[in-house]
Amino acid sequence: MTPSIALDTASTLRTYIDNATTRDKPALPGAIVHMVDKNNNKVFTYASSRAAQLSENSIALVHSLTKMVGAIAFMQLVEQGLAALDDSSVIEKVLPELAVKQVLTGYDNIGKPILVGKVGDITPRMLMNHTYGGGHSFFNPLMKKYMQDGWEKRNEVADPHQTILDAPLLWQPGTHTNYGQGFDWLATLIERLTNKNLATLLEENIFGKLGLKRLDFEETYGGDITTRPESKDLFLAEEFKAARWDLYRHWPTSPGETGARESVSGGQIPYVPAGNRTRCKHGGYCAFVYYPVTA
Template sequence: MEKLNEILAAYVAKGDSTKGKVLGAAFTVVNRDGVLFEGSAGRVDIPRDSSPWGSDTLSWFASMTKLASAICILQTVERGLVTLDEDVRPRLPFLQEVQILRGFDKAGNPNLEANPSPITLRHLLTHTTGLGYDLSEEPLMRWRRKVGKDKINMTMTMEGYSTPLLFQPGTDWMYGTSVDWAMFVLERVTGQKVSEYMAQNILVPLGMNETGFWPKTLGKEPVGIPYRGSGGVLAGAPFPVPEEHPVESGGAGLYSTARDYAKLLRAVLQGKLLSQESMDLLFQPQLDEELQMRLIDRVGPAQFLYCPEYPPGMPMNFTFGGLTNLEDIPGKRSKGSIMWSGYVNPRWWIDRTNGVAAVLQVSLLPFADPIVARLYDELERAVYEGLVAK
């Protein structure tokens, strides 16, 4: 365990210089029986006399919300409120009307065509719907400019989420707002807001008292999100999402702490929250051979973005819980583990074979920070050399 503390300490800024460092980080490792390691290092802000970063420091967990949301969706399926493969378009008017963007004409006008295919929760949970993130998909930003819609996904508004599809559902893979739409379906079938359902069915039962969609209700201010410039130095930057917004984002809305999020990971290891069948489904690869190749075509060239912890050429698939490695990673997690990350660089993994899971909490931009990737790699290797091996 001392090795993990040493790694954390080596990566955080000690003085005024932040070049090649993170401001602060927390790392928690759990197994089915409890917490194996909980540690933190660094500070919460640029000034060197800022408060220390702790395991109870609150930050935006962004897309790490998706694991909790996937569990919520599988719960509603278990309860017979909806099925994974029914067409959910009739439940949400926008999905009924959404068109497919097929490029632009010579005048720059979008070529839109009707979507002939069903949209299912299976599509939404596996990012095979055609809904992208506008900040990473240039055609969506070009479409926004042309039609005069200036609210991007990050505004957490219905206008921001209401973008055309970029392909026919079930024919390709693209990371985007699909899980947000899955949770809008959940709101319809349960009659509850996203925050209400998640609190009742996950957060309260697990004692996750420092996790929620609205920091004001948690009694804490989230840490800021500095930006690493070209010189490798961190500088203050505006918070990327508005403090007040009309939509609770099931894809990226949660704020949490390393200590609290680890409770969710441990619950998954223990098989809580879902039946055994549904928990197995959370880890089961969902993409057929053709869609798996589409996933690899998109993720492979951008592996440093999606899965820097995988060695080059690692066969992978997508599950309801996240990305899964189909072979053991030497010195690290076993095949069949699942993982994901968040926009401001936090990361998690769950290895059911070895019965271990971990969360790394940091808060900085841009996404896919190489310093964080190296920190995460060292931490994971130390976990498997020490805690798991013993």
């Protein structure tokens, strides 16, 4: 017998979700809800949205859940003795672009940025726990003002690679927690330490060893995980080893190739190829996941 929840409980849950997503002023723009029991059997699935055509089968960008993969990849290097969480020298040697960054503290009376020298060192642990001193422009007005010149073309979406290179620190390392680009730097660190392409490394050391034969890592825009999980699998740390995901490719595979990916509403989002420009390795976001309905 297929595990399930009581019919009246399921009905109550659907009403609750609809009330949160379909009112004139919804609390949520949309929701795709899956519930599993302790054995990872899916017992409830439902999708609801006022604005978008969501279903249980919709594809959703799960953004920073991708950090799980970047963290596993780096911790494997720690296990192998190739890196250490608190070794600041590896940042200086392997990520010199990051090691020399200054700290933006404000602006003078004519609007010129005030930059001071970095005090203290950055460690891989700081990259992983968001304390290395960096931050996104869309969370931090100081950074957005700094990047304002040519903002339309110089931001984390339009040109993440150059934006991360250009952005100063906002705090001294280890003194402040802020959601930033630490995992993007971590992904570059992994590549340089191993002298391997990130996609190849993930396939060899994580996906292949776990038997995730139908999961892929797409690099054209900078490293997007594109997946179609099977009926009972979730993109959660505790389910990672058990997951078997069916590939759903959204992005073209080679520079210069054109194409599109599907949005959560089923429409097509135009793809702009990166060409041969040096790509930022996104170790911290850009995962896609698709939840099919079970019979």
